[in-house]
Amino acid sequence: MDVSRFKASPVGNLTPISGTDRASGKSFHHFAFVPHPLSEEPQLTNATWRAVSRANHALGRLQQGSMIVKNPSILRQPTLRREAQSTSALEGTFAPLEEVLAANVIDQPNRSSALREVLNYVQAAEIAFESLAHGRPITVGLVEQLHADLVAGTAADTDDAGRTRSIQVAIGTQGGGVDQARFIPMPPGATLRAAFGDLIDWVRLSESGGSDRDPLVAAAMTHYQFETIHPFNDGNGRLGRLLIVLQLLQDRVLSEPLLSVSPWFEARRDQYQNALAEVSMTGDWNRWVMFFAEGLEASAVDTAKRLEALLAVQEHFHEVLRDAKARGIVRDIADHLIGLPFVNIRNLADLTGATYQAASTAAGKLVDLGILEEIHSQSVRAFRAPLVLAAIVR
Incomplete structure (x- = not known):
């Protein structure tokens, strides 16, 4: 000094x-x-x-x-x-x-x-x-x-x-x-x-x-x-x-x-x-x-722009779900995803109050719709929301 x-x-x-x-x-x-x-x-x-x-x-x-x-x-x-x-x-x-x-x-x-x-x-x-x-x-x-x-x-x-x-x-x-x-x-x-x-x-x-x-x-x-x-x-x-x-x-x-x-x-x-x-x-x-x-x-x-991007992703999810006539737990999970780019079945069940099986079925539906993609994990079924992740790390 x-x-x-x-x-x-x-x-x-x-x-x-x-x-x-x-x-x-x-x-x-x-x-x-x-x-x-x-x-x-x-x-x-x-x-x-x-x-x-x-x-x-x-x-x-x-x-x-x-x-x-x-x-x-x-x-x-x-x-x-x-x-x-x-x-x-x-x-x-x-x-x-x-x-x-x-x-x-x-x-x-x-x-x-x-x-x-x-x-x-x-x-x-x-x-x-x-x-x-x-x-x-x-x-x-x-x-x-x-x-x-x-x-x-x-x-x-x-x-x-x-x-x-x-x-x-x-x-x-x-x-x-x-x-x-x-x-x-x-x-x-x-x-x-x-x-x-x-x-x-x-x-x-x-x-x-x-x-x-x-x-x-x-x-x-x-x-x-x-x-x-x-x-x-x-x-x-x-x-x-x-x-x-x-x-x-x-x-x-x-x-x-x-x-x-x-x-x-x-x-x-x-x-x-x-x-x-x-x-x-x-x-x-x-x-x-x-x-x-x-x-x-x-x-x-910058934070405001990222939040706007996340909300735009959420609105896109809503459009996809409306077109697919999906509702209930599937929609509930999609709403949580803008804060959770990575999820597994257990925490989806905890977030929504659904059973493990219901959460697993809903996650599979979201994979079919392109909202989630399954990723490799040794002991749990885990997923990534690529659009959410892109909005956060852009």
């Missing part, structure tokens, strides 16, 4: 650190950056506010689009699994999207560690979404639980799993030691725990009616602060991007978690990291907030 670029920061200060470098085994003496607690909205340029306005408008259109869907929650899984795959890829863990979408439906006896990590994210996000849906607030405890779920069974599942880190971390070392780090977050201990608690309290200001701040600017500030204090030993990027959606849900910008933000940031990894670092170095929020707003605008537009 180029200490000289952080010395004059108006939004934080440097603190000396020392210890033994876990990468090299050598002792080190360096500095870490400690951000000040968040306060009011920063002064932003007119150009930045225009970017924020465009993003809010795009999020509004996405929200309106989700409200016209009969059962918008059915679209959560394809959006969430695409986000899970992309947010993990941004951190260097890659699993093919089709494998992620097919997990829990098709036998995958040799499931890769990368796929396990991605599915951990899906599970953690579902816990968070359900918590907010039941009116529970975002708390330090919730985020710590999400971290424990995120790293369960992975290399990061250490004694620090599910709690604020107890070790010094360095970001962007590329195998080197602390001296080669791109950024060094604040040291562990009481100050870090207090900074994390302050951030979560700040996140909840609008929930309690204590602020009239713009929700998108607030989400941008939260994301910067979370990544800068780096409260956990691993998984901070994934949790920080999940927190974007959670905060938008809390602030009622979205009523359903149908926004996928990581694909846009993944494609601009260097810009993403540089824009975050510039806030710490200069205290100028404009570049970061504008970049963040552009990302959310593009993500909302």
Whole structure:
């Protein structure tokens, strides 16, 4: 970390650190950056506010689009699994999207560690979404639980799993030691725990009616602060991007978690990291907030287009079924398919409340109509909806 670029920061200060470098085994003496607690909205340029306005408008259109869907929650899984795959890829863990979408439906006896990590994210996000849906607030405890779920069974599942880190971390070392780090977050201990608690309290200001701040600017500030204090030993990027959606849900910008933000940031990894670092170095929020707003605008537009494509596929299914005079369980299954590009007989029976045999017969009818195609699986009859899959991965 180029200490000289952080010395004059108006939004934080440097603190000396020392210890033994876990990468090299050598002792080190360096500095870490400690951000000040968040306060009011920063002064932003007119150009930045225009970017924020465009993003809010795009999020509004996405929200309106989700409200016209009969059962918008059915679209959560394809959006969430695409986000899970992309947010993990941004951190260097890659699993093919089709494998992620097919997990829990098709036998995958040799499931890769990368796929396990991605599915951990899906599970953690579902816990968070359900918590907010039941009116529970975002708390330090919730985020710590999400971290424990995120790293369960992975290399990061250490004694620090599910709690604020107890070790010094360095970001962007590329195998080197602390001296080669791109950024060094604040040291562990009481100050870090207090900074994390302050951030979560700040996140909840609008929930309690204590602020009239713009929700998108607030989400941008939260994301910067979370990544800068780096409260956990691993998984901070994934949790920080999940927190974007959670905060938008809390602030009622979205009523359903149908926004996928990581694909846009993944494609601009260097810009993403540089824009975050510039806030710490200069205290100028404009570049970061504008970049963040552009990302959310593009993500909302892209997500809306994918949802439109899925609804168009559903309408096509309805036309095929009308022509074939198919109804009942066959139609019920077809309606579920826009959220489930991969299915098996057991989960079709569970979804529709039908018997295993009735679900099997209905699936066979959908294969005959070209809506489903059977795929190889060792122990279950499994199927793919190719048009649904194409709309998700396009």
